[in-house]
Amino acid sequence: MAERKSKEERINDITNAAMDVFLEKGYENTTMEAIAQKAGVSKGGLYHHFQxxxxxxxxxxxxxxxxxxxxxxxxxxxxxxxxxxxxxxxxxxxxxxxxxxxxxxxxxxxxxxxxxxxxxxxxxxxxxxxxxxxxxxxxxxxxxxxxxxxxxxxxxxxxxxxxxxxxxxxxxxxxxxxxxxxxxxxxxxxxxxxxxx
Known part of the structure; x- marks a missing residue:
């Protein structure tokens, strides 16, 4: 069974992934879906932390x-x-x-x-x-x-x-x-x- 990450670890994963996606695609072409995918979280999980x-x-x-x-x-x-x-x-x-x-x-x-x-x-x-x-x-x-x-x-x-x-x-x-x-x-x-x- 995979170990559950703390909220802080999950947010770090998301922000690190977002930085990569923003730099790769540019701000305008970045989607919440692309960030979620890169961070390895569901879209709903992403929206739970960031609106x-x-x-x-x-x-x-x-x-x-x-x-x-x-x-x-x-x-x-x-x-x-x-x-x-x-x-x-x-x-x-x-x-x-x-x-x-x-x-x-x-x-x-x-x-x-x-x-x-x-x-x-x-x-x-x-x-x-x-x-x-x-x-x-x-x-x-x-x-x-x-x-x-x-x-x-x-x-x-x-x-x-x-x-x-x-x-x-x-x-x-x-x-x-x-x-x-x-x-x-x-x-x-x-x-x-x-x-x-």
Whole structure:
């Protein structure tokens, strides 16, 4: 007799299968039936967990965001604000480069954001929280004397925009080395605001 899977295991099976089907067929050509078949569940079983493919798209994005969000917690454990920011930059870029399936899925999702209000709301809130994290990190760096007083909001916005921007170029240009990119980021975003000892 086959062992019954927990709800969490079943949802993981469905979201992993959905990611494959979305990437293979594109969002528009993906059906709930195709997802159910790939996940090895009945169509009724699929609808028991998810009402629509929009809902599945949102949950898969949430799962990916949780992985990336975990890097923020690890960055907070670093010995200094500067080290935490550099840790995050390196590991954020490394995550997307090492997980091409997740990266492709993110780009597929971005194309759907304006058509999907739930996904749009999710990413709007994620962006607010993300920017706030870096704004608070730069502010803490100023407070602790690691950084000189400066516009911490501008630092947060430009850093996040630059990370997402360079990622696209790193995917397209194999000459862009992660270690060098992190050094360039340090040169542009950290050294100008570091308090001289």
């Amino acid at each position: 629509s493919k929009d809902m599945i798209l949102l949950v898969v994005n949430q799962k990916i965001s949780e992985k990336v969000g975990g890097l923020l917690s690890k960055a907070s454990e670093c010995s200094s604000i500067k080290e935490g920011i550099l840790f995050y930059i390196e590991n954020y870029l490394k995550y997307w480069l090492d997980h091409p399936k997740d990266t492709s899925f993110l780009f597929l999702s971005i194309a759907k954001i304006l058509d999907n209000q739930e996904l749009l709301k999710y990413y709007q809130q994620f962006t607010v929280d993300y920017m706030k994290y870096f704004e608070e990190a730069f502010a803490m760096g100023v407070e602790l004397g690691e950084f000189i007083p400066h516009n911490v909001k501008a630092s947060a916005i430009t850093l996040v925009a630059a990370m997402d921007g360079i990622l696209s170029y790193m995917l397209l240009d194999e000459q862009l080395n992660l270690e060098e990119v992190v050094k360039h980021f340090e040169e542009k975003f950290i050294k100008p605001i570091e308090r001289k000892k």
